[in-house]
Amino acid sequence: xxxxxxxxxxxxxxxxxxxxxxxxxxxxxxxxxxxxxxxxxxxxxxxxxxxxxxxxxxxxxxxxxxxxxxxxxxxxxxxxxxxxxxxxxxxxxxxxxxxxxxxxxxxxxxxxxxxxxxxxxxxxxxxxxxxxxxxxxxxxxxxxxxxxxxxxxxxxxxxxxxxxxxxxxxxxxxxxxxxxxxxxxxxxxxxxxxxxxxxxxxxxxxxxxxxxxxxxxxxxxxxxxxxxxxxxxxxxxxxxxxxxxxxxxxxxxxxxxxxxxxxxxxxxxxxxxxxxxxxxxxxxxxxxxxxxxxxxxxxxxxxxxxxxxxxxxxxxxxxxxxxxxxxxxxxxxxxxxxxxxxxxxxxxxxxxxxxxxxxxxxxxxxxxxxxxxxxxxxxxxxxxxxxxxxxxxxxxxxxxxxxxxxxxxxxxxxxxxxxxxxxxxxxxxxxxxxxxxxxxxxxxxxxxxxxxxxxxxxxxxxxxxxxxxxxxxxxxxxxxxxxxxxxxxxxxxxxxxxxxxxxxxxxxxxxxxxxxxxxxxxxxxxxxxxxxxxxxxxxxxxxxxxxxxxxxxxxxxxxxxxxxxxxxxxxxxxxxxxxxxxxxxxxxxxxxxxxxxxxxxxxxxxxxxxxxxxxxxxxxxxxxxxxxxxxxxxxxxxxxxxxxxxxxxxxxxxxxxxxxxxxxxxxxxxxxxxxxxxxx
Amino acid sequence: xxxxxxxxxxxxxxxxxxxxxxxxxxxxxxxxxxxxxxxxxxxxxxxxxxxxxxxxxxxxxxxxxxxxxxxxxxxxxxxxxxxxxxxxxxxxxxxxxxxxxxxxxxxxxxxxxxxxxxxxxxxxxxxxxxxxxxxxxxxxxxxxxxxxxxxxxxxxxxxxxxxxxxxx
Numbered sequence: 001x002x003x004x005x006x007x008x009x010x011x012x013x014x015x016x017x018x019x020x021x022x023x024x025x026x027x028x029x030x031x032x033x034x035x036x037x038x039x040x041x042x043x044x045x046x047x048x049x050x051x052x053x054x055x056x057x058x059x060x061x062x063x064x065x066x067x068x069x070x071x072x073x074x075x076x077x078x079x080x081x082x083x084x085x086x087x088x089x090x091x092x093x094x095x096x097x098x099x100x101x102x103x104x105x106x107x108x109x110x111x112x113x114x115x116x117x118x119x120x121x122x123x124x125x126x127x128x129x130x131x132x133x134x135x136x137x138x139x140x141x142x143x144x145x146x147x148x149x150x151x152x153x154x155x156x157x158x159x160x161x162x163x164x165x166x167x168x169x170x171x172x173x174x175x176x177x178x179x180x181x182x183x184x185x186x187x188x189x190x191x192x193x194x195x196x197x198x199x200x201x202x203x204x205x206x207x208x209x210x211x212x213x214x215x216x217x218x219x220x221x222x223x224x225x226x227x228x229x230x231x232x233x234x235x236x237x238x239x240x241x242x243x244x245x246x247x248x249x250x251x252x253x254x255x256x257x258x259x260x261x262x263x264x265x266x267x268x269x270x271x272x273x274x275x276x277x278x279x280x281x282x283x284x285x286x287x288x289x290x291x292x293x294x295x296x297x298x299x300x301x302x303x304x305x306x307x308x309x310x311x312x313x314x315x316x317x318x319x320x321x322x323x324x325x326x327x328x329x330x331x332x333x334x335x336x337x338x339x340x341x342x343x344x345x346x347x348x349x350x351x352x353x354x355x356x357x358x359x360x361x362x363x364x365x366x367x368x369x370x371x372x373x374x375x376x377x378x379x380x381x382x383x384x385x386x387x388x389x390x391x392x393x394x395x396x397x398x399x400x401x402x403x404x405x406x407x408x409x410x411x412x413x414x415x416x417x418x419x420x421x422x423x424x425x426x427x428x429x430x431x432x433x434x435x436x437x438x439x440x441x442x443x444x445x446x447x448x449x450x451x452x453x454x455x456x457x458x459x460x461x462x463x464x465x466x467x468x469x470x471x472x473x474x475x476x477x478x479x480x481x482x483x484x485x486x487x488x489x490x491x492x493x494x495x496x497x498x499x500x501x502x503x504x505x506x507x508x509x510x511x512x513x514x515x516x517x518x519x520x521x522x523x524x525x526x527x528x529x530x531x532x533x534x535x536x537x538x539x540x541x542x543x544x545x546x547x548x549x550x551x552x553x554x555x556x557x558x559x560x561x562x563x564x565x566x567x568x569x570x571x572x573x574x575x576x577x578x579x580x581x582x583x584x585x586x587x588x589x590x591x592x593x594x595x596x597x598x599x600x601x602x603x604x605x606x607x608x609x610x611x612x613x614x615x616x617x618x619x620x621x622x623x624x625x626x627x628x629x630x631x632x633x634x635x636x637x638x639x640x641x642x643x644x645x646x647x648x649x650x651x652x653x654x655x656x657x658x659x660x661x662x663x664x665x666x667x668x669x670x671x672x673x674x675x676x677x678x679x680x
Numbered sequence: 681x682x683x684x685x686x687x688x689x690x691x692x693x694x695x696x697x698x699x700x701x702x703x704x705x706x707x708x709x710x711x712x713x714x715x716x717x718x719x720x721x722x723x724x725x726x727x728x729x730x731x732x733x734x735x736x737x738x739x740x741x742x743x744x745x746x747x748x749x750x751x752x753x754x755x756x757x758x759x760x761x762x763x764x765x766x767x768x769x770x771x772x773x774x775x776x777x778x779x780x781x782x783x784x785x786x787x788x789x790x791x792x793x794x795x796x797x798x799x800x801x802x803x804x805x806x807x808x809x810x811x812x813x814x815x816x817x818x819x820x821x822x823x824x825x826x827x828x829x830x831x832x833x834x835x836x837x838x839x840x841x842x843x844x845x846x847x848x
Contacts, residue, residue, distance in 0.1 A: 009751050184739075200739050200776050218741055248738055272737070276744050285748050 003215065007226045009289045017291055018300065020222060023061075024054055024279050025304045027079035030091055033308065034111075035257055042316070043096035046110045048076040049253040053183050054278035056219035056247035058083045059229040060153055060181055066118040068148030070137045070422065072130040073113060074123065076183070077153055081113040084120055088311035098318040105458035106321040111256075116460040121422060124449045128158030131167035131180060132412060132446065136419020138176035140427065142240070143401055149236045150419075153181040156246075157188025159202045163445065166412040171242040172209040173407070178242040179232045183219055185251035190264045203246035211241040219247025220278040250276050329455045330493050331595075332462030332518030334546050343508055343544030343591070349537040355529035357503035357538055358390045358468075358510060362430065364541075365514045366398050369428060372514065373420070375406045376413060376432025376468075387435050388470055388529050410434045410443035417465045418450045428514050430466045437469035437523065438483040450519050451494035466513040466520045471499070472565050472616050473664050474527035478655030484564075484617035484648075486523060490593055490626065496546050497593040499523040501567035504536040505591055508544030515543075525564040533568050547595035551604075555586035558678055559604040561627055562614040563590040566665055570614055573670045583678055593623055601627070602635045609640035610677050616664055619647040641680040646673045681729070681847050683712055688733030689745045690715040694768050694825050695733040698836060702731060702766070705840035717745045721752045728761060729847040730794075734785045734820075735768040740777030740811065742784055756792055763789050764798035764843040765820035766836075767812075772827050775808040779822035783811030786819040796820070797846040798839055804831070 005011075031051055037044035050057055053076065061083020064071050073080045078091060090102050094113050097106035103114035103122040114122030123130040134152035141148050158164065159182060171178045182203055186193050199205050203214045213235055217228035225247060232243040250273040254261040262270070286292040337343065352360065366372045374394065378387045380403050385392030395403040406413045410433060417429045433447075434440040440447075447467075454462045473482035490497055498513070498520065500506040506524065513520040528534040552567060553574045560570045567589045574585035586604050590597065605611055611631055613624035624645040631643050646665050653663045684706070688699050690713075703711050711731070714723060737743045742750070765786055769779040786796045799817040802810075805824070812818045821839040823832050 010755075186738075200774065218747070220744075221747065248741065250738070276737070281744050281748060285751075288748065289751060 003231045048256045052250035052252040055222045055225035059225035063229040070119045070150045072152040092315035099321045128154045128161045132415025133419035135167045135171045136416035138178045140420045140423030149177045151179045156184035160196045163411045166409040172212045177236045180244045182246045185249045189255040203244045213243045219249040329459035335515035337543035347539035351535040354503040354534045357507040361507040361510045374430040414443045414446040418463045433467040437471035438480045451492045462517045468522045470526040471523040487617040487622040496520040499563045504538045508542045549597035549600040550589045552589045553587040555584035557584045558610040559608045566614045569667045605635040606638040611643045613645045620650040684729040685727035686731045687716045730763040732765045736781035740780030759793035761794045770826045771807040778807035778810045779812040782820040798843040
């Protein structure tokens with residue numbers, strides 16, 4: 001398809017040409033100046049120069065409409081940001097990591113520009129992973145029938161990442177309004193693009209995708225880039241389908257200031273990439289075609305010098321971040337129950353199984369809040385609603401736009417949740433992160449990214465997402481169907497992690513998660529979905545606050561800390577020993593791992609003096625290690641014996657029931673451990 | 681025969697060397713060499729016979745100096761102009777875009793009414809794709825100094841012999 005020539009050196013309005021030249025010159029001046037900040041030990045220790053990408057970056061920014069569009073620039077996109085509306089001062093504040101940096105207040109790496117107020121999103125250093133966010137926010141644009149596009153920008157080498165494929169595949173399948181811009185400068189740091197993929201033009205890898213247009217342009221040329229981006233946006237808006245724009249650029253300098261490109265590029269290559277300096281080309285053309293005189297351009301150059309000088313002066317004297325602020329914005333605002341303050345109740349009524357409690361709560365919240373969405377694998381197809389029926393009947397009631405299947409792409413599931421929640425703070429998303437918790441690992445890069453989005457954005461963006469995962473064993477599932485993953489995940493700040501054992505707590509914690517801001521990992525003990533022992537009555541609108549443990553059986557001689565499947569075993573053992581040996585055991589169901597109810601734990605330790613920690617996950621580096629260390633640090637003087645831990649040995653879990661039984665805790669093993677500790 | 685305008689970048693290396701070879705194949709005074717980087721519309725349009733040196737840059741692009749002159753060409757009436765194009769390419773390094781710039785330039789000139797001459801066989805080359813290919817021919821002379829440098833002189837000589845017949 002032909003690209004209309006809306007802009008050319010002969011036809012574009014002079015005022016526009018002046019504005020473009022000003023932006024190009026201003027951007028390049030800052031780009032060239034950035035390394036000096038490092039040389040003077042002021043900052044900007046990471047600077048990825050954009051010189052050679054001038055045409056496409058100017059065009060992305062010019063085409064971007066901050067009222068309606070969402071922009072996801074990558075770390076080389078300085079000019080893109082400037083062209084999209086950031087000021088010179090804002091760029092420098094980011095470069096030298098000042099408190100007033102609009103992207104992150106100095107928290108994120110330099111050269112990662114953004115301005116959430118303008119819908120210019122501050123993205124990860126995991127290059128290209130924001131393609132998923134762009135697809136997600138585009139899903140919201142489409143759902144809310146808004147007029148706008150998501151623009152994602154990245155280098156050609158990062159297209160090798162699997163998540164980029166997931167994003168483009170998803171955008172193509174869902175027909176999402178996204179422009180994926182690939183800025184091709186031929187290198188991923190020192191790695192030539194021939195080492196990335198067979199096609200020299202990586203966009204052509206996607207030629208077989210439906211609902212997707214691919215546009216190639218010369219990213220070094222202002223007019224061709226402008227025309228390509230305008231056409232891409234027109235196409236997306238008119239056809240409701242994504243477009244890839246591959247812009248061929250040159251990288252005139254090293255990858256960043258820690259790279260030395262003369263080590264892998266010869267003089268000839270360095271010569272010809274400099275030869276095609278897009279800024280010089282634009283200037284030559286303005287003069288050659290008599291659109292601006294050299295004198296007029298010199299006046300702009302002088303103006304730019306003044307702008308940069310003033311911006312530098314302001315930025316250099318701006319405040320540094322306060323070291324006391326490091327713990328701000330780790331967690332977004334949680335919902336605080338007004339009625340069930342401690343997440344307890346004495347309701348008597350019909351009992352619900354755990355799976356019914358989840359299903360009922362989801363439906364109630366979806367009825368209550370129209371801006372709720374749920375997706376995942378095997379989520380909804382006629383009468384089937386999730387592999388365990390947690391979402392049964394939801395699609396019928398709430399429609400395919402709010403309840404839908406996702407492709408088998410865990411990173412896409414979570415990444416698009418992250419992206420969609422960027423559209424509006426009112427949105428609440430629930431995802432089944434994977435069919436089973438232990439299939440969640442492919443989503444880890446999005447999990448990590450999402451865990452620190454709120455902190456990284458200095459409190460400007462909270463991904464309001466509940467990740468549901470069917471977790472744990474006792475079903476004979478072996479690896480990928482019966483493992484626990486919380487031990488690994490509690491190591492990451494920024495995610496609330498809950499693990500209920502009973503239907504009422506499952507309902508209450510899910511409701512609280514869905515009413516909170518931020519990211520919550522909601523682990524469901526799948527062996528208890530239909531277990532009568534986990535069934536309870538549930539009061540209407542029941543809520544359980546985060547960070548409130550529940551004493552499932554009180555006692556004086558020993559404390560058991562547990563959660564999930566093993567809670568029931570611990571209660572059984574406690575009752576048995578009380579009957580058999582008059583041993584009084586207190587069983588604390590943690591419910592929330594993060595935040596942790598340290599108060600309830602330490603109070604119990606003070607009373608009993610002995611602690612056994614029981615969970616399914618591995619003992620070594622399992623969550624019990626953190627519990628034990630907490631007690632040792634803050635409750636040592638109360639102890640009358642060692643803090644013991646019972647869980648899985650440091651081994652994967654076998655499929656054969658014999659192997660599973662040998663691995664996981666059970667009432668017999670707990671019974672023996674309790675007896676030993678009581679006798680200590 | 682009217683004078684031939686040989687347009688190329690005087691700052692180029694391989695393209696300029698080929699230009700020198702081409703000039704030697706003609707009689708003294710037959711060819712006038714012009715630096716495309718500083719030429720004007722008036723100079724360009726003043727010829728009837730042309731040879732253009734158009735190497736392929738990057739993944740199938742025109743060099744910046746030709747790119748910058750395109751807005752001029754795009755508005756010219758080139759009817760009755762006879763134009764032959766040569767250019768350097770790298771069939772091993774860039775097999776997907778071998779000699780693309782020749783094809784891009786030829787298409788543009790033909791749109792403006794010019795007659796492009798000096799087509800050559802694609803035999804003897806190994807590449808995947810080229811915008812310069814028309815059937816089993818290139819729409820100009822593609823030279824691969826990186827991989828087939830020893831063939832350049834012969835290819836130039838044969839090509840010039842052929843294009844001489846088209847110039848008026």
